[in-house]
Amino acid sequence: MKKPLVVGITGGIGSGKTTVVEIFKKLNVPVYIADKKAKSLMQNDSNLIKRIKKSFGDQSYDINGNLNSTYLSNIVFNDSKKLASLNSIVHPAVRKDFQSWLSQQRAKYILYESALIFEHEQQDKFDCIILVTAPREVRIKRVQKRDNCSANDVIKRIDNQMDEKIKIKKADIIIENIKYKELSQKISSINYKILTKLY
Ligand SMILES: CC(C)(COP(=O)(O)OP(=O)(O)OC[C@H]1O[C@@H](n2cnc3c(N)ncnc32)[C@H](O)[C@@H]1O)[C@@H](O)C(=O)NCCC(=O)NCCS
């Protein structure tokens, strides 16, 4: 059995990665959502929990043992050194979990969704990379509406991500996500291109 092609799908906050992968899922493409998996490991992996508490304090978890994302976000998105430290704790655990998931996949290709593929210089680990794009102002408005947060909260994350213009130069396939109605058609054509390795 041939190994699946490993396709990365990335894009800045609010670009619409999750919206796009939901459509790929309907085409039976297996999807690994790294940001979500990172959260679940931070919630359940006792070794990670210990290291996060040691670096960021016991308040990183509430009295019921739930990850306190608001507390951690306030620390890391205001201090890039602390963000790098959190990334260096969480990221290896996600990589390991992904390799184990990948070894069980039998599809022709799989998608690995993460906001931070280029930021973490992971691009060489993929056969091809899809970038989801949308104008900055649109992304800010979408996330404000989705997460009920301030524009400033979104901007702080954008400031910790690579500029979209640089990512466009590095990616193999671009999905401009403005009109939702156009996504299905774009995605089914990309699905065909990947299956026939025409990207
Ligand atoms: C700080 C945390 C707890 C905040 O949680 P919160 O629920 O508010 O955000 P969530 O994880 O759902 O991420 C939402 C979006 O924020 C942006 N974002 C998240 N982590 C990062 C980061 N390390 N750097 C820049 N942007 C980020 C992304 O666009 C992401 O899609 C969380 O984001 C986190 O633990 N991040 C570090 C772990 C990590 O690097 N994950 C990436 C997968 S390896």
Ligand SMILES: Nc1ncnc2c1ncn2[C@@H]1O[C@H](COP(=O)(O)OP(=O)(O)OP(=O)(O)O)[C@@H](O)[C@H]1O
């Ligand atoms: N084309 C679109 N038209 C209108 N709303 C959209 C469109 N695409 C996505 N959205 C909405 O914008 C918000 C952000 O989209 P989504 O969660 O898919 O982005 P994301 O890139 O995964 O974000 P994050 O980096 O925060 O995880 C969601 O509420 C989603 O429903």
